Amino acid sequence: MDQHRTKRRKTKANDPSVVKIGDKTISLNAFLEPPPAKPEEKTSSAPGENGPTTDNEKGELQNSTDEICEPVSKKRSQTDSTGPASRKKKYQDTPMLKARKALPIWAYRDEIKASLRGDNDILLVVGETGSGKSTQTPQFLCEESWCRRKKVRVKSDVVGVGGMIAITQPRRVAATTLAGRVAKEMGTPLGTANEGSVGYSVRFDHKVPKGTKIKFLTEGMLLQELLRDPNLRQYSAIIVDEIHERSVDVDLITGFLKQILASDKAGRGGIPLKVVIMSATADVEKIQDFFKPDDAPSPAPLKLLKIKGRQYPVEVKHTEKPVPDIQEALVKKIFDIHQHEPLPGDILAFLTGQEEIEAAQHLIEEHCATLASNVPKLLVCPLYGQLSIQAQQDAFQPAKTKYTRKVVLATNIAETSVTVPGVRYVIDCGKAKVKQFRARLGMESLLAKAISKSSAIQRTGRAGREGPGKCFRLYTSETYDELQDADLPEILRNDVLGAVLTMKARGINDILSFPLMDFPDIEAVEKALIQLYGLGALANDGSITNIGRKLALFPVSAPYGRVLLAAATPEFDCLLEVIDVIAVVTSGETIFHQIQTEEDSERDAIEEARKGLQRREGDILTFLTTMQRYAAENADRIAWCRARRVSVRNMRQALNIRRQLRGICVKEKLLSEPPPPGPQPFVPLSPERADALLRCFMRGFATKTALLAPDSSYVTVQGKHVVAIHPSSVLHGQKKEAIMFLEHVFTQKNYAKKVSAICADWVVEAIGNETNIS
DNA sequence: GAGCACTGC
Secondary structure, eight states: OHHHHHHHHHTTOOOTTEEEETTEEEEOHHHHSOOOHHHHHHHHTOSOSSOOOOOHHHHHHHHHHHHHHHHHHHTHHHHHHSOGGGHHHHTTTOHHHHHHHHSGGGGGHHHHHHHTSTTOOEEEEEEOTTSOHHHHHHHHHTTSGGGSOEEEEETTEEEEEOOEEEEEESSHHHHHHHHHHHHHHTTOOTTSOSBOSEEEEETTEEEOOBTOOEEEEEHHHHHHHHHHOTTOTTEEEEEEOOGGGOOHHHHHHHHHHHHHHHSOSGGGTTOOOEEEEEESSSOOHHHHHHHSOTTOSSOOOOEEEEEOOOOOOEEEEOOSSOOSOHHHHHHHHHHHHHHHSOSSOEEEEEOSSHHHHHHHHHHHHHHHTTSOTTSOEEEEEEEOTTSOHHHHHHHHSOOSSTTEEEEEEEOTHHHHTOOOTTEEEEEEOSEEEEEEEETTTTEEEEEEEEOOHHHHHHHHHTTSSSSOEEEEESSOHHHHHHSOSSOOOHHHHSOOHHHHHHHHHTTOOOGGGSOOSSOOOHHHHHHHHHHHHHTTSBOTTSOBOHHHHHHHHSSSOHHHHHHHHHHTSTTTOOHHHHHHHHHHHTSSSOSBOOOTTSOHHHHHHHHHHHHTTOOTTBHHHHHHHHHHHHHHOOSOHHHHHHHHTBOHHHHHHHHHHHHHHHHHHHHTTSSSSOOOOSOOOOOOOOHHHHHHHHHHHHHHHTTSEEEEOTTSOEEETTTOOEEEEOTTSTTTTOOOSEEEEEEEEESSSEEEEEEEEEOHHHHHHHHHHHHHHO
16 A cells, blocks of 8 residues: 555656656656657667557467468469469479478478378377468468368268368457468468468357368367267368467367277267377377377387477576565566666566456556656556557557657457557566466355466467567476476366256266266366256266257357256247347457546446446346347447447457347247347337346256345355345445346455346245255 | 446347
8 A cells, every 4th residue: 555655746746857667767868859860770670560450369470461462462362263273283393382381390391291101190299389280280281182072981871981170269359360371371262262272260259161171260160060969970180270369278189089089980980080190289198198098008109290380589587586466576677677778679568357457557657757858758558458449559550750669568469369469578577467267165166376398388488579679487496496387277177067068968877987088076066067967968877968968069058058958948938138238248358448548528428328238127138228228329330339438349259149040949949040240229118128137047047046134135045155246237325135146256255246136035035946956 | 435357149
């Protein structure tokens, strides 16, 4: 507290030639001289003309795409008119092929091809950033003879097996942009013809032209394909990229792949499935161990290739002593870099969350205000997920004014999801917020924790994308040495409800014997099984029910799926409304931007405009009203969103999800006909229908309820915890006899989020049902 | 009175 006040007071120093931070005084005299000519030249040729909002891999691709692809795109008309057969010759010695040959992985081309010939079906590739593994490996393999589609007999049918290579990505942008890149390299640009060798498949977007040999897809997409086709018959090979990120989906995929590899291949007519596992980090013992056949007498070690990346050197500096105040150390370091390091060279600082970012921005800007007008400026750009697209873009654009150094204050979003161009200096606070599911309490926590070594290395690497860089860690080298090697895989941090349902739907009855690199806590699995049983997804013997199979088809978690099924019954008959609500709540963190930082007059106007959306029944009805009003708007939806500070991006996503859910419901005969497309007039829900909607949600969320206690606190029905209504809820600060909430997170305290007022009787009813079942 | 990041027929 005191420290905070001290900092603020010191910023009022009005000598423009010095900046005081904490107990340190930094002289800016070097900057008070007229700027030399050299930095000016450099500044005007600042890198990163158009900052790509891209995934790591994609970012590095884009940087090289521009230089490599230009000559080829000039030749485009030629290529388009020539058939695929002559393609190969045409591209001999083109600049693009030269660029491909210059990639570190090119030297391993023959080795990669050779290592999957014959009986060897699996290969591990460790390729650092910039090695070209994601774009080149599938191209090397698709020329192999084992990659051709073959007609074989499976039981009594003759079926085609193989012909395609799948390559999975954790993120959609990565899948689509890598596909575009590889398509160009192979001379069949995506989307220009109905035929081509490269395709991709991500949610809401599928481009798989006739003749596709290489298909990029998100992990979730391949998992869905596994539900329909357990033997992955269309594929000759599966390449699992970015396995080190260890998402739940990738863990499930590797489990299924291991089973396919160990099977007698009868389901594939005897044709083997080749598997390539690719990682960016070198700690591969676990993966190697996982894929060793269980019954092999003396298992040959899995073939492993390590490929160097193309990364500039980054000098790492730790603090000598632990820093007592991260904010203070950060601001000090930023001005230190600003004074001593040449321009251009932007700074990327990793912080834990929005609050820390805003506080740091405030401090930096206060100090900046004291700089003389001819001193190089600092431009602070916050960067976190809930920021509007427009605000995020600022962090990717080079500073518009000369002699300005950009400081991007980012969350983990800049670690893997996006690449900020122009960065030469990284500051790493050593922490990140992680979500952890507490199975015992049936709730999540979101708290700042120490990052892993691998995460620290990843952050460091962000300084060496465009030239040699420096990374300043706001912790000691001893602290670094004590960090965990890798982050806890998601399957050990998440609710395993979805993972267990996916396994059950794929016919895995004995969950405990399913091969997983890391097996979740037995208690977490048990909780998931009990919850699935409570939702009607599992029968008494633990096998999957018809309800369970349907739930696995919905791209939403099991409780939401259960609400969808209930909504389609005559008892509730509110499926379209439920779809609208679920579309909104699963579109992102929240659809309402915070308006705390707005000017007073602006804030009043926004609050007034939002009144038309808010319903006193709670957040579910508010989300429904928002979606319906948004969908009814046919003039300018962007302006409509802006006036209410509603997230344009999340509402677009919600509309996509709505379309998708409606489509599935028609297919599954929950809806008799698709609703008419286009904007529909807004009709407010009657109180009776609103009741039906909420009671319908009780079918999935009966356990996420709380009753008002005599002391005015809310006590959860399950677990008897005291829970507070989150400030983002329209019900915040209100007392209702009972509440139902869609999310339960511990942050500052135990919070219920996405809250609705319900009747206490409904809870009694639902609990009665529960006990009757068990 | 407060929200790390992704993803899905």
